[in-house]
Amino acid sequence: MEDKKTELPLGGIIPEGGTAHDYSTGGWRKLRPIVDKDRCTNCLICWVMCPDSAVIVEDGKMVGFDLEHCKGCGICAVECPDKVKAITMEEEG
Amino acid sequence: MAITMTKGQTGLTGNAAIAVAMKQINPDVCAAYPITPSTTVIEDFSSYVADGKVTTELITVESEHSAMSACIGASAAGARVMTATSAQGLALMWEMLYIASGMRLPIILTNVNRALSAPINIHCDHSDSMGARDSGWIQIYSETVQEGYDNLIQAVRIAEDERVLLPAMVCLDGFITSHAIENIALLEDEDVKKFVGEYRAQNSLLDTDKPSTYGAMTLPDVYINFKHQQSQAIARAKEVVIEVGKEFGKKFGRTYALFDAYRLEDAEAAIVILNSAAGTTKVAVDELRKQGKLVGALRPRLFRPFPFKEIADALSHVKAIAVLDRADSMSGFGGPVFNEVRSALYDADKRPKVMSRIYGLGGRDYKVKDALGVFNELQKVLETGKVETLQKYITI
Known part of the structure; x- marks a missing residue:
């Protein structure tokens, strides 16, 4: 019997780039990052450290999180400088 | 020389x-x-x-x-x-x-x-x-x-x-x-x-x-x-x-197939064996053929994928077969080639008797006399219609 999925690329190769964007990892999240923009200095350390490129920056300013891809690891909250501490992690409701 | x-x-x-x-x-x-x-x-x-x-x-x-x-x-x-x-x-x-x-x-x-x-x-x-x-x-x-x-x-x-x-x-x-x-x-x-x-x-x-x-x-x-x-x-x-x-x-000028069948067309007894030991087996086949015994050999060339249908077709007319393995599956049930050949023959109309012999592990010599010994055992199977010893080690 021919398999319906035999047109899949051979050997599990993904024959194009950038496909990680299509995979929503936000559903894995238990803790959600919350930013207090009154405290944030836009140092962008969170943007540098985020392993999922889920910190959104516009015109050189941190403006929030891409919750489709943020896994809630909390690295941003830990790396946010001690004097600022603008990011906190909250339980997903 | x-x-x-x-x-x-x-x-x-x-x-x-x-x-x-x-x-x-x-x-x-x-x-x-x-x-x-x-x-x-x-x-x-x-x-x-x-x-x-x-x-x-x-x-x-x-x-x-x-x-x-x-x-x-x-x-x-x-x-x-x-x-x-x-x-x-x-x-x-x-x-x-x-x-x-x-x-x-x-x-x-x-x-x-x-x-x-x-x-x-x-x-x-x-x-x-x-x-x-x-x-x-x-x-x-x-x-x-x-x-x-x-x-x-x-x-x-x-x-x-x-x-x-x-x-x-x-x-x-x-x-x-x-x-x-x-x-x-x-x-x-x-x-x-x-x-x-x-x-x-x-x-x-x-x-x-x-x-x-x-x-x-x-x-x-x-x-x-x-x-x-x-x-x-x-x-x-x-x-x-x-x-x-x-x-x-x-x-x-050198044609290759899935397996090499040696004097198998009219054989009643045959040995199935891989690689160099097939050459030794063929010498034993020739000796026994001179005595009028209907014996032959089959050497699988392609083992993966396993050409089960073709091998079964080539062996289905043979009455007694010994599959010689130079490896033991350690399953308590013979060698790997034996298991696959025997399984391939399950659908044959007249299933041959098939036995497993493990030989030559770790470089132990397999000689013409060893092949002759196996054919001797197969002769007994032909006479009695029964396999007395399904599996055993030879050349020990």
Whole structure:
């Protein structure tokens, strides 16, 4: 019997780039990052450290999180400088 | 005894002949780690690299795990890749063997058959390649130096065929074939080059204009479908082996099939046996034929995929069969070739009696008298219609 999925690329190769964007990892999240923009200095350390490129920056300013891809690891909250501490992690409701 | 030269023939050991085939194929990459008895394959080949006879990138790695890993990386990059190993070396490649086949990379490996430890032993048996029989690699077994050389050249075409795209392993007996000198006919470099053609990979990991991911994670929604694809591909390899064997015969005069049937047409008793020991068995067959006994032999050449239908058809008229394995499955139920041949015969209208004999482990000699002993046992089966001892070790 021919398999319906035999047109899949051979050997599990993904024959194009950038496909990680299509995979929503936000559903894995238990803790959600919350930013207090009154405290944030836009140092962008969170943007540098985020392993999922889920910190959104516009015109050189941190403006929030891409919750489709943020896994809630909390690295941003830990790396946010001690004097600022603008990011906190909250339980997903 | 005088050493005579035969026109058009060259005296070479099995390993030297494999190295010549590799030189003529001129793969893009070869990554290997030396291990007895396959060492001289790469030793000879590295001389060809050093002397500029080939353009191959030779990668000397720190282990066989790394050798196969490097082969996989190079093959994913689109290169034609070859390596060689034996025994513990093949065992150390284990994890990567499955990755090579799962990623559909047509890597060519020469396995010079040697016993697996323990106890440590450097001599011939088939426990190494038999252990890898479910790894998704095509396995072709060679009786002689000539066949090892011819098989390696054909393996390139088989593995790279777009209906197949799977790695292939060419097996020959350690020391018995790998280190014994045989007069063989070599092909012209140009003929080999034309026969194997140029390899054009469908994808290349290094093609930055067309980026791709190899070895990605798959979840329950597609994993089984990839395995199904792979299973269909290795089943298709059988037809390709037949085609390539015929084409090789047409061009160079030596035709190869799925198996080698020797005086089998009217045989009542037969031995099924792989590799060099088939030659010894044929001598016993000839001796018994002189006495009027209807005996024959079948030597499977292609073992993966297993040509179950064709082998069953060739054996179904035989009344008593002994399958001789140079490896034990340690299942308490005979050797691997026995199990597959016996299973293949299950659907035969008149099922032959089939028994398992394990021989020659760790290089123990298998002599004509051993084959005659087995035929003697088969004669008793013919007379009584019963198999008294289903499985046992011989040559002990």
